[in-house]
Amino acid sequence: MAKAEIGIFGQGTMGRALALNLAERGHDVAIASRDASEIDAAMAGAGPLAARLHPTRSLSEFVAILRQPRAVLFMIPSGAPLDDMIARIRLLLDVGDTIIDGGNADFNATRARAADLQPGGLHYVGMGVSGGEQGARHGPSMMVGSSDQSWAQLRPMLHAIAARFRGDPCVAHVGPDGAGHFVKTVHNGIEYADMQMIAEIYGLMRDGAGLALAQIAERFDAWRDGPLQSFLIDTTVRALRTVDPQTGHALVDLISDRAGQKGTGRWTVIEALKLGQSASAIEAAVAARAWSAEKDMRVAAEHLLPAVQPGAIPPPEVLEQALLAGRILAHAQGFRVMQAASEAYDWSLDPARIAEIWRAGCIIRSALLDDLALALRGDLPFGHLVLSPVLRARLTASIPALRQVVAAATLSGLAVPSLSAALGWYDSLRRGRSTANLIQAQRDMFGAHGFHRLDRPGTHHGDWVGELQSTKDNTG
Numbered sequence: 001m002a003k004a005e006i007g008i009f010g011q012g013t014m015g016r017a018l019a020l021n022l023a024e025r026g027h028d029v030a031i032a033s034r035d036a037s038e039i040d041a042a043m044a045g046a047g048p049l050a051a052r053l054h055p056t057r058s059l060s061e062f063v064a065i066l067r068q069p070r071a072v073l074f075m076i077p078s079g080a081p082l083d084d085m086i087a088r089i090r091l092l093l094d095v096g097d098t099i100i101d102g103g104n105a106d107f108n109a110t111r112a113r114a115a116d117l118q119p120g121g122l123h124y125v126g127m128g129v130s131g132g133e134q135g136a137r138h139g140p141s142m143m144v145g146s147s148d149q150s151w152a153q154l155r156p157m158l159h160a161i162a163a164r165f166r167g168d169p170c171v172a173h174v175g176p177d178g179a180g181h182f183v184k185t186v187h188n189g190i191e192y193a194d195m196q197m198i199a200e201i202y203g204l205m206r207d208g209a210g211l212a213l214a215q216i217a218e219r220f221d222a223w224r225d226g227p228l229q230s231f232l233i234d235t236t237v238r239a240l241r242t243v244d245p246q247t248g249h250a251l252v253d254l255i256s257d258r259a260g261q262k263g264t265g266r267w268t269v270i271e272a273l274k275l276g277q278s279a280s281a282i283e284a285a286v287a288a289r290a291w292s293a294e295k296d297m298r299v300a301a302e303h304l305l306p307a308v309q310p311g312a313i314p315p316p317e318v319l320e321q322a323l324l325a326g327r328i329l330a331h332a333q334g335f336r337v338m339q340a341a342s343e344a345y346d347w348s349l350d351p352a353r354i355a356e357i358w359r360a361g362c363i364i365r366s367a368l369l370d371d372l373a374l375a376l377r378g379d380l381p382f383g384h385l386v387l388s389p390v391l392r393a394r395l396t397a398s399i400p401a402l403r404q405v406v407a408a409a410t411l412s413g414l415a416v417p418s419l420s421a422a423l424g425w426y427d428s429l430r431r432g433r434s435t436a437n438l439i440q441a442q443r444d445m446f447g448a449h450g451f452h453r454l455d456r457p458g459t460h461h462g463d464w465v466g467e468l469q470s471t472k473d474n475t476g
């Protein structure tokens with residue numbers, strides 16, 4: 001008998017937590033996994049909520065227990081595992097049923113999957129879910145890309161389980177097909193930049209100022225209630241204060257300094273470049289993770305390349321403001337990329353609503369997002385957050401600190417790639433006259449690419465003086 005309103009395939013970290021969240025809000029959920037022991041563990045750990053969970057042991061049993069039109073949520077790795085599961089389950093579904101991918105997926109693949117399923121009458125939803133295990137269990141932030149029909153079907157359940165910010169559910173139908181996964185991808189890109197900038201400030205305190213771990217934790221702790229207030233600063237304080245029970249050492253000092261990455265940061269940068277945009281602070285964060293992985297080379301390089309004597313590191317209040325400026329700029333880059341995608345794919349993304357649903361539940365939730373939501377609802381000259389009156393004032397106050405920190409780090413030979421990329425972007429935007437006139441001259445000289453003049457219309461070429469020294473050398 002069809003009993004369940006939704007089915008969740010994949011009972012790993014996220015699938016299991018979402019199933020319990022739905023059950024707690026009174027929804028009947030069918031659960032399935034390729035691994036029967038995951039189902040047993042999910043049922044055993046559900047306590048009284050087990051009454052609302054319906055364990056299934058085969059795909060046909062899973063589909064049969066779902067009310068029609070069916071809604072099947074996959075919480076498994078994107079890519080080949082998902083494609084394989086879609087190929088199997090589509091044979092069992094009926095016209096009007098909906099497949100939802102709640103994992104982190106490349107939005108291009110989401111669009112292709114939606115287009116592939118549509119002729120057979122199946123709906124496909126790409127839904128970004130953020131908040132990690134705790135978010136999924138007690139209230140995630142969700143970014144839904146779907147048809148209006150699928151949104152109407154899913155909305156009551158998603159509203160019920162979403163995180164709430166002052167009563168507002170942190171879930172939105174952001175656009176069609178790939179829009180939800182695109183927005184989630186950019187969310188993760190911002191997450192990468194925020195984490196990297198926090199790590200850069202930690203590095204300045206550790207390697208520049210020579211502070212002990214407890215002192216660094218104290219500094220971050222003091223920022224928890226100020227303008228940097230956020231989930232990621234909270235996680236930083238907890239990380240810095242956790243002691244390994246086996247050794248009695250600070251756990252963070254025992255963790256290998258090679259960062260992992262599953263792809264969403266990289267996708268943000270790739271899509272930004274494809275759209276003719278730059279997300280340089282996010283790119284620097286992706287690159288920093290990649291460089292961190294080259295541990296053996298770095299250890300060797302420390303002895304082969306000249307050391308730099310660290311100079312004075314700015315005081316905590318300056319570090320705090322610098323981190324705030326960097327955070328604002330990373331978000332501004334992310335929102336700029338989303339705006340470009342919205343135009344390119346005709347999505348009509350509502351950036352203010354996106355900021356609103358990121359105010360609770362997700363990994364990048366922070367006090368800043370409330371300001372961003374306000375700024376995005378207001379006047380946004382040239383579509384740039386850095387020009388909104390709210391953020392202009394914030395940046396005017398905090399950019400001098402960012403300059404001070406980037407300068408001190410540079411002179412001390414301490415890498416702050418994300419903070420300095422953010423500052424470089426800000427300084428590029430801030431100049432009415434760039435240096436691209438020289439680039440245009442070079443392009444015309446070596447490739448006859450042409451240029452526009454300030455004093456007359458049309459495309460022109462230069463009558464360049466002299467000859468190229470390198471050409472003379474080669475022919476001589």
Ligand SMILES: NC(=O)C1=CN([C@@H]2O[C@H](COP(=O)(O)OP(=O)(O)OC[C@H]3O[C@@H](n4cnc5c(N)ncnc54)[C@H](OP(=O)(O)O)[C@@H]3O)[C@@H](O)[C@H]2O)C=CC1
Pocket residue numbers: 009010011012013014015033034035038075076077078080081082085102103104105129130131132133
């Ligand atoms: N963890 C997090 O903080 C977040 C994760 N996500 C995304 O959610 C999705 C699930 O992540 P998470 O729950 O953390 O991952 P887990 O590794 O905890 O669970 C993955 C689940 O997918 C199943 N699975 C793996 N490969 C296959 C396959 N080839 N066919 C069928 N099932 C398969 C696993 O089964 P088995 O145990 O048998 O391998 C398991 O049930 C991912 O797309 C991830 O990117 C999104 C937001 C946050």
Ligand SMILES: O=C(CO)[C@H](O)[C@H](O)COP(=O)(O)O
Pocket residue numbers: 104129130131132188191260261262263264265363
């Ligand atoms: O989506 C998330 C949060 O929003 C996940 O935590 C994400 O998988 C982390 O990415 P990575 O493993 O690349 O650091």
